[in-house]
Amino acid sequence: MNDPSPRTLGRSALEWLDQLQKPTIIRVAGRDRSRTRAMATLLHGNEPSGLLALHRWLLEQHTPAVNMLFLLGGIYPAKIPPTLSWRQLPDGRDLNRCFKEPFEGEEGAIARAMLVELHNAKPECLLDVHNTSGSGPAFAVSITNDAAHQALTSLFTDRLIITDLRLGALMEYSEQEVPTVTIECGGSQDEQAHELAYEGLVRYCSRPDVLSLEKADWDVTVLRNPIRVELAPEATIEYRLEPTGHADLTFPPDIEHRNFGIVSPDEPLGWVGKKGLGILTAIGHNRKENMTQVLQVRDGKIYPAQALRTFMITTNPVIAKSDCLFYAVKATGEPFFDAKRSGGSSRTSVLRELICDSRCGRWIYQY
Structure with a gap:
């Protein structure tokens, strides 16, 4: 969809979702056509805050500061009745574990197509908007801790989790030297989470610069490598x-x-x-x-x-x-x-492969 008009969006986010038949890309032209920012959401079909925020933002017909690329990946599980209740297809894989080779199955194909779109668009940054699996405060997750990632985090929250664990998640796109942050808005049933997603999206789209905010504007608490x-x-x-x-x-x-x-x-x-x-x-x-x-x-x-x-x-x-x-x-x-105390480095201990052992259905991590 390119610069969608309100008449193509339905009267509500649920009506819009009902119209969408497959994973969808939305492009909105910005005032500065030389730059692009990207946002993915609905990678999990039961996490609606990003979808609700995006639908509201599109209906309001904002002109963003730069070109915007939006990616809606988990349309299929989101549409299974009752709507927005399935994380993934009943016999499918978690889409946010498929953003790495070998890109197997339907979810792997969707992930690969999303990565191709990102590669072609060459965004200056990328957000992946989710809901937490339980009710609770918002936070962000990234594999990189620097000023750009903290600045992106501060558009939504003041908590940033830094992890060296690799699961095949979209946020690992940060390794392509594109600042990438996952935003966990709060519980999927929390109105506060929906509002936070919308307000953060408005800031993300409207500000000329989202990667080098003044230090006085944000104070992010960083938590490293959780168990x-x-x-x-x-x-x-x-x-x-x-x-x-x-x-x-x-x-x-x-x-x-x-x-x-x-x-x-x-x-x-x-x-x-x-x-x-x-x-x-x-x-x-x-x-x-x-x-x-x-x-x-x-x-x-x-x-x-x-x-x-x-x-x-x-x-x-x-x-x-x-x-x-x-x-x-x-x-x-x-x-x-x-890692420093144990004699290794976080880089050398990064997990290199993620495979699924079909005998037990557990994720097995290999260096």
Whole structure:
């Protein structure tokens, strides 16, 4: 779609989505035709804030400061009834894990086509707008920490997660020397998340310069290399006020309130069954696994092994099992495993390959 008029956009974002039949590219001409900025959204079909913000922005017929390229990747899962409830196709792959070779399957083809569009457009920067898997404050994620990435982050939030973990996500386009940031706007059902996505989009499109803001204009808190806590494929999880004894892991229904809060070693996170912590793995960016630094069990309850800052906690059991339970860093914002102290470098420990082991459906990381 090129410079779409309001009559082509439907009366609502849902009506517009109903009209879209396949992954879609939208181009809007800017005042400065020599430059382009890009934004992807709806890579996950159940994360609507970016779609809602984009539809609202397009209806208002803004003229952006520069040319804008918008990429809507997850149209197919988003359209499955009930609309905007499926992260990916029932038998499909997570699109935001497919932005690397060998680009297999339908999702791989979509990812490759999006990368071709970006290569041809040569944008000066790229945003990937998402919702968090649970309710909580907004934050950004990137693989690069410099002034440009912090400036992009500050258009939406004041929290930036830096990770050396490679999953085949679109934000890894930053390795093409194009400043790239993932924006996690907050919960998919939170009106505040939708508004944040819209206000950030307006700033992103309207400002002549989004990569070198004055330091006085932003103050971004940076958290480095969080631990990713995952649940074993065969394990069971429940969200209850008290454990029933039937699940391997029980979290309270309000566990999302822990997002970006600091949890002390005296505050329980939940309960484990007879298998204990054996159902969990703590995966660092350099593949070091040391659960004893992250969690401990006392009298059947899970406690932090040290003060933690947790985020991306979800109460969706499907996401908890297929993706991860949560991420965590030390309360100070520092990582658990420091590559410099362990004698390696973050660059040499970057994960080079991501393959799916069909025997267990788990992601296997290789250097």
